[in-house]
Amino acid sequence: MVDIKFVKENLEIVKENIKKRNVKADAEKVIELYNKKNSLQLQLDGIRNKKNENAQKMKGKLPEDERNKLIEEGKDIKNQIASLEEEQKKLEEEYLSEYIKLPNLTHPTTPIGDTDKDSTELKKVGNPRQFNFKPKDHTVLANDLDIVDFEAGASVAGQKFYYLKNEGCLLELALVQFAMRLLVEKGFTPYMTPDMAKSSILEGIGFAPRGNETNIYSIENSDLCLIATAEITIGGMFLNKVLEEKNLPLKMAGFSHCFRTEAGAAGQATRGLYRVHQFSKVEMFVICKPEDSDKILEDLRSIEEEIYTKLGIPYRVLDIASGDLGNPAYKKYDLEAWMPGRGEYGEITSTSNCTDFQSRRLNIKFKDSEGKNKFVHMLNGTAIAVPRVIISILENFQREDGSVEIPEVLVPYIGSKEITRKGK
RNA sequence: GGAGAGAUGUCCGAGUGGUUGAUGGAGGCGGUCUUGAAAACCGUUGAGGGUCACACCUCCGGGGGUUCGAAUCCCUCUCUCUCCGCCA
Numbered sequence: 001m002v003d004i005k006f007v008k009e010n011l012e013i014v015k016e017n018i019k020k021r022n023v024k025a026d027a028e029k030v031i032e033l034y035n036k037k038n039s040l041q042l043q044l045d046g047i048r049n050k051k052n053e054n055a056q057k058m059k060g061k062l063p064e065d066e067r068n069k070l071i072e073e074g075k076d077i078k079n080q081i082a083s084l085e086e087e088q089k090k091l092e093e094e095y096l097s098e099y100i101k102l103p104n105l106t107h108p109t110t111p112i113g114d115t116d117k118d119s120t121e122l123k124k125v126g127n128p129r130q131f132n133f134k135p136k137d138h139t140v141l142a143n144d145l146d147i148v149d150f151e152a153g154a155s156v157a158g159q160k161f162y163y164l165k166n167e168g169c170l171l172e173l174a175l176v177q178f179a180m181r182l183l184v185e186k187g188f189t190p191y192m193t194p195d196m197a198k199s200s201i202l203e204g205i206g207f208a209p210r211g212n213e214t215n216i217y218s219i220e221n222s223d224l225c226l227i228a229t230a231e232i233t234i235g236g237m238f239l240n241k242v243l244e245e246k247n248l249p250l251k252m253a254g255f256s257h258c259f260r261t262e263a264g265a266a267g268q269a270t271r272g273l274y275r276v277h278q279f280s281k282v283e284m285f286v287i288c289k290p291e292d293s294d295k296i297l298e299d300l301r302s303i304e305e306e307i308y309t310k311l312g313i314p315y316r317v318l319d320i321a322s323g324d325l326g327n328p329a330y331k332k333y334d335l336e337a338w339m340p341g342r343g344e345y346g347e348i349t350s351t352s353n354c355t356d357f358q359s360r361r362l363n364i365k366f367k368d369s370e371g372k373n374k375f376v377h378m379l380n381g382t383a384i385a386v387p388r389v390i391i392s393i394l395e396n397f398q399r400e401d402g403s404v405e406i407p408e409v410l411v412p413y414i415g416s417k418e419i420t421r422k423g424k
Numbered sequence: 425g426g427a428g429a430g431a432u433g434u435c436c437g438a439g440u441g442g443u444u445g446a447u448g449g450a451g452g453c454g455g456u457c458u459u460g461a462a463a464a465c466c467g468u469u470g471a472g473g474g475u476c477a478c479a480c481c482u483c484c485g486g487g488g489g490u491u492c493g494a495a496u497c498c499c500u501c502u503c504u505c506u507c508c509g510c511c512a
Contacts (some may be wrong), residue, residue: 041474051493056442059443069490070492071492078493242471309432373471
């Protein structure tokens with residue numbers, strides 16, 4: 001969430017930002033409710049003060065009638081408090097529901113616009129390969145090479161589930177290992193996290209665990225949900241924590257499985273591995289001081305670029321437009337890999353600077369040199385979202401005979417240089 | 425899963441229902457003393473809301489209740505520890 005004091009003092013900026021972001025939110029209403037809430041609080045505080053004074057008076061010995069009089073007064077005060085508290089609770093809820101709709105502020109360099117088409121292409125790296133044969137789609141390649149089994153996935157778990165098999169399986173392990181080692185070298189602490197988390201953690205990070213628009217699976221008869229990204233479990237570790245300035249920035253690489261219901265995504269052009277209910281991902285997560293977050297976003301982007309350059313996958317970098325940022329992000333870059341099977345670029349990573357938007361909600365602070373507690377800035381970025389990388393590798397590295405070359409950096413982890421047709 | 429014990433400020437650790445936001449110690453910070461340091465002594469040392477600043481309010485694991493008044497009594501949840509069982 002955004003600093004409410006900032007909203008109060010910069011109403012015009014905030015209103016303009018809402019417009020830029022194309023979000024439904026009402027800054028004026030938020031302020032109105034905030035003021036209302038505060039004056040009620042003041043009233044309540046005054047009465048509570050009376051309550052405390054009343055209790056104070058009764059500490060020593062008192063004549064019976066005086067004591068009874070004070071008790072009667074106390075009862076009256078108690079009733080007043082109860083009714084005001086009820087009012088406060090309602091107001092608080094109303095305020096909060098409006099308040100959380102406010103999007104984060106937007107970085108001055110972020111392109112303005114409502115759709116993904118307004119995002120700026122910063123650069124293209126690597127040339128889409130020219131095939132002297134008709135390149136195949138990854139589903140065809142995977143099937144022919146016997147490395148992904150969609151049919152088994154569908155029959156055992158349903159549509160949009162799959163088995164990775166043979167080199168498909170090894171490829172996942174290789175990609176994870178490759179990414180983790182690269183990140184460890186860059187000072188990230190590697191983590192394998194739980195694949196489930198409590199609803200309250202999901203909410204804190206900014207996911208809606210229940211409700212009909214949710215993209216989250218929840219576990220019956222329990223408060224647990226399957227996580228949609230390790231961002232949830234990594235960020236959740238720091239809930240209500242005050243960190244030491246000298247330990248910042250904290251850089252973490254989290255491996256987890258990710259589960260998404262993809263409700264409402266049916267019918268989209270999402271064949272094969274592109275949009276699935278479960279996948280593995282290595283996620284980068286950084287907690288830092290406010291003044292460092294701009295630079296760290298660039299660092300995360302450049303790590304992502306390094307990964308895809310080393311893999312030899314052509315990609316482009318997008319500076320995501322204001323209307324397409326999502327509420328928490330202040331600035332966001334996507335990497336899109338060239339996918340010959342689709343004949344277009346497809347999203348493969350996303351890295352965001354969420355500034356203090358999440359940390360306010362999660363109550364994550366650090367103690368600065370003056371001993372003051374301040375909200376940290378939080379950033380996240382994809383290192384490897386396994387299935388989409390597998391798509392990119394299969395489609396970009398395919399040969400005319402249907403075999404696929406393995407990117408050199410992965411060869412040590414897989415133990416062979418190519419994936420060839422099994423004699424089945 | 426069964427039985428028991430516990431959760432208080434940076435940490436350790438007190439706390440009869442009414443000057444307890446909380447005794448005491450440790451640690452941190454500031455000071456006196458000292459050439460310097462140690463020791464000793466003195467002072468200071470949680471967070472949030474609110475305010476121009478005060479005032480004031482809230483917070484003793486979370487939630488609910490009893491009471492004029494709750495860290496203290498009751499209910500409930502969570503977590504931690506010990507013992508037993510089970511298990512990769």
